Amino acid sequence: MTKTSSTPNTSNASPASGGRPGLGLRLDVRNLSLLGVLLALVIVGGFTRPEQFLSTSNLQLVLTQASVIGVVTVGMTFVITSGGIDLSVGAILALASVWATTVATQEYGFAGILFTAVAVGLACGLVNGLLIAYGGMVPFIATLAMLASARGLALQITEGKTQIVTVQSVLDLGVPDSYVLGIPPLVLVFAAVTVIGWLVLNRTTFGRRTVAVGGNAEAARLAGIDVRRQRLYLYLLSGLCCGIAAFLLIILAGSGQNTNGNLYELDAIAAAIIGGTLLTGGRGTIVGSVLGVLVFTTITNIFALNNLQSDVQQIAKGAIIVAAVLIQRRTLRGGES
Template sequence: MSVTEAPPVAKHPGETKTSWWKGDRSEPVRRNLGLVGVLVALVVIGAVTRPELYGDASWVQNNVLTILQQASAIGVITVGMTFVIIGGGIDLSVGAIVALAGVWATTLATQSYGAGGMIFTAIAVGVGVGLVNGLLISYGRLVPFIATLAMMVAARGLAAQISGKQTQVSANSVINDIASTRVLGIPLLVYILAAVVAAGWVLLNRTTFGRRTVAVGGNPEAARLAGINVRRHTVLLYALSGLCCGIGAIMLTSQATSAQAAMANLYELDAIAAAIIGGTLLSGGRGTIIGALFGVLVFSTITNLFAINNLSTEVQNMVKGGIIVAAVLIQQFRYKSLTNLFSRVKTG
């Protein structure tokens, strides 16, 4: 059992269900339930502000599918970001990697190889850039913030150079149909998101790779003394993030039927924010894939709520910023911290 997931029942001798629920091991469960409560609250706000829309059952169903579809690409990218942050790093270049992978996959030369060639190119570019990030950080000893910031600028520049600062249209029907295809009434993009989330959950919670990720993020030196090749593992984490960016590039290209150097703008901030409010510690060593998914859904629902109420993007960004600050404060001042604070006040 990974330290990032709480057990369903009390396991330790003398531990009751009540004490387990109040302890640190149940914190991911409590946080996820809190995020579910936030989603419910957002739905209630939507129903109050636009009752004529929420009174239509078919509109509600289509709106839910729209939110899930809009969350699909950033959700896939967030899975990779969550692994990187749990491992003690940060990746500011994910948006730029998506743009570079999308532009490279939609060049005329690449499109001549068909859908398979486009998908392979996007994934190869994503993984390749991720490997460069990992090598710079692990073996070049660059701070993750600086290395990925430099890559963000360089990848955007290369994408603009390749595309000639023009929008490249995807002429491949297979790629374009990914966004419009539905299976059992659910968009194919949602299935892709579900598959990536499921694979990420298994990788983090049921494999040695996941346990090593938590160990490296929690205490790199202790992980090294325990026999973990911290440098190699860090490289793999950034390659995994790049893989998710490559998949996300194909998903976004399908939705827009095109790619450009400015695509996925500020996606790095959305992915980091979603991971944080989902319970991933910025200092590393703890986080959950399910929590990150809930974080993505919260932000997508907020975006949708603002859209149906015709509110400005500026107000939406201010609300997002407030949520991020609140999430970080909650991480720092959890239940035990508040209890200790109150105890010191009473004894003082």
């Protein structure tokens, strides 16, 4: 007699899909849909402002602007996949950028600015992680407190003034002469962070633990996962991404300001959601999040080229977010049936 196994076949389910058969296919369809939206936006931009929008310099600008929020979004995707939220990413970026551009810090040159930006991001992420994982605080409250504190400290450091970067080796990374085969260094960093993020989420034990914690924290704990330590690591990762993004913004703007990263938390969350990351946790996609960033950045660029008011732009972004959430709910219902 031939024995049949009762173990369900999940070979078609990706690690980041929470192990649900067929969900990986739906995520691919979502990514293809986002690519379609992005292509439609490119067509609109090319039709309304062909000379400006399709120029090499403008496409480089779009990718460069997407790089800063894109790196933040990669970290946010991990946090949301685990069932958490981080409202402090924009404020952490601002604090890291101003701390890294003080006169005292700039005396240490390129390495000093980079180290300070990353160290401040990690320190803030550590505080968030400790409060949430070991302090028992709700992520919304803990990161909201960090948002207020980091913004306040950034304002105190700058005294409301813009801190100009004088380290030439940092400024040189933002000029066309530093481009590699026409690609700005910031875009290369964004691409590297994206690839590493995808590999970690989809091909490592850390990624599988992240999905497990977001899907069912208690079941993950019973399976032997240290849920608190995992959450601590995730907020450290988010802080690291904020530190890297702060350095990229310093290169892009050539300065540090306490207003840097304003509303970045909302943009990062929105990009992750429309990309297919489940807001309640248990499912995440780095590729989808990056496509979401590119969609929003392209929308902003098209509106700017056509001299349209920012309020209309915000309405368009809001409509896209609502549509994405409704599609997400239908996808979940389809997976349960």
